[in-house]
Amino acid sequence: MEAAAADILPSGSSQELHVLAVDDSYVDRKVIEKLLKISSCKVTAVESGARALQFLGLDGEKGSLGFDGLKVNLIMTDYSMPGMTGYELLKKIKRSSAFREIPVVIMSSENILTRIDSCLEEGAEEFLVKPVKLSDVRRLMKDCVMRGETEGNNAGRRVDKRKFEDDNHTSSLSSSSSSTPSPPSSPSTTAPFGGDVATSELVSSLPPHSSKRAKFHDGD
Amino acid sequence: MERNPMRRQLQTLRKSLFDQGYLDDQFVQLEELQDDANPNFVEEVVTLYYRDSGRIILNIEQALERKPFDFNKLDAYMHQFKGSSSSIGAKKVKAESTLFREYCRSRNGEGCMRTFQQLKKEYATLRRKLEAYFQLARQAGPVETACRPK
Numbered sequence: 625m626e627a628a629a630a631d632i633l634p635s636g637s638s639q640e641l642h643v644l645a646v647d648d649s650y651v652d653r654k655v656i657e658k659l660l661k662i663s664s665c666k667v668t669a670v671e672s673g674a675r676a677l678q679f680l681g682l683d684g685e686k687g688s689l690g691f692d693g694l695k696v697n698l699i700m701t702d703y704s705m706p707g708m709t710g711y712e713l714l715k716k717i718k719r720s721s722a723f724r725e726i727p728v729v730i731m732s733s734e735n736i737l738t739r740i741d742s743c744l745e746e747g748a749e750e751f752l753v754k755p756v757k758l759s760d761v762r763r764l765m766k767d768c769v770m771r772g773e774t775e776g777n778n779a780g781r782r783v784d785k786r787k788f789e790d791d792n793h794t795s796s797l798s799s800s801s802s803s804t805p806s807p808p809s810s811p812s813t814t815a816p817f818g819g820d821v822a823t824s825e826l827v828s829s830l831p832p833h834s835s836k837r838a839k840f841h842d843g844d
Numbered sequence: 845m846e847r848n849p850m851r852r853q854l855q856t857l858r859k860s861l862f863d864q865g866y867l868d869d870q871f872v873q874l875e876e877l878q879d880d881a882n883p884n885f886v887e888e889v890v891t892l893y894y895r896d897s898g899r900i901i902l903n904i905e906q907a908l909e910r911k912p913f914d915f916n917k918l919d920a921y922m923h924q925f926k927g928s929s930s931s932i933g934a935k936k937v938k939a940e941s942t943l944f945r946e947y948c949r950s951r952n953g954e955g956c957m958r959t960f961q962q963l964k965k966e967y968a969t970l971r972r973k974l975e976a977y978f979q980l981a982r983q984a985g986p987v988e989t990a991c992r993p994k
Contacts, residue, residue, distance in 0.1 A: 648924075649896070649924065649927055649928055649931070650892055650896045651889060651892050651893050651896055651897075651928045651931050651932065652927065652928070652931050654888070654889055654892055655874070655877075655889060655931055658877045658882070658885060659877065662877055662879075704923065704927075733923075733926070733927050733930060754927065754930065754931070755870050755873070755930050755931045757873050758873060758876060758877065
């Protein structure tokens, strides 16, 4: 953990987060997968909340890290899904001792204030209005990296999370009332991304298909 | 200025799709995700869209054959359809989807049926146009743009 924290470079280009993306739409899964891969993430895309829980090992088995052993650093889930909604998935994750620290981002095509508020209240990091753009994902990644850098270890995590929930409730109310179609301002100034983001199990290699994406990092 | 005539034609075609309101910025977002590793990414997404949403269209058609209309179900289907359409930047199709959902919410069966017919037209038109566009893109060959492959 100590070594990994030091491996996080400011540019963020040498870290690889593992993101679990949950969406019942094939098209949206394909797009979010691409958005994340381009942002140097490892992606596991599943079609339902049930599958997501299965992957996390929350469907009955205890304490597993996902069947390929890779820790999940971020969960991005669609809100409206048949069976288990993204909101229900969020609650299950936040109520699990093993996974409550994993930041969860909700995506929804509907910009409904009460929905946004409930998600944030349940501990969602962000609520993104679909369709999700590359700039949204890049902002999420930057927030992860920044918090990984400043945090370093797990010690203050839970306290920060509670603070986030309180802070965010107020900030979500104020940003919601500005009623723009864009998602509420990122809670980057308040709380950290809950989990072990960008620490222990990072793979430091840069993915190969970055020739065009390099323009974002290098500012071509 | 594009020297290659086929590429000029492609750019003109592309511009018309936006100018005539068939596509919105989300399509551009997808284009920006295309790279050397995935040079046909946009076409793949669009192909996936037509395959996936075709299924939903069928479901809606069947649901519209059952009277009385189950407006909640129709709305749910259209929510799905609208989402995918939005994800590829299908502007006109998305607009018809929105209208359809409004008719669902106001329990207006006539409105639903009318709008659905219009939606299917737009959906088919867009498909034709995009097919022509991708075919031309393939013929025109790889492009030199500001995002030059390294």
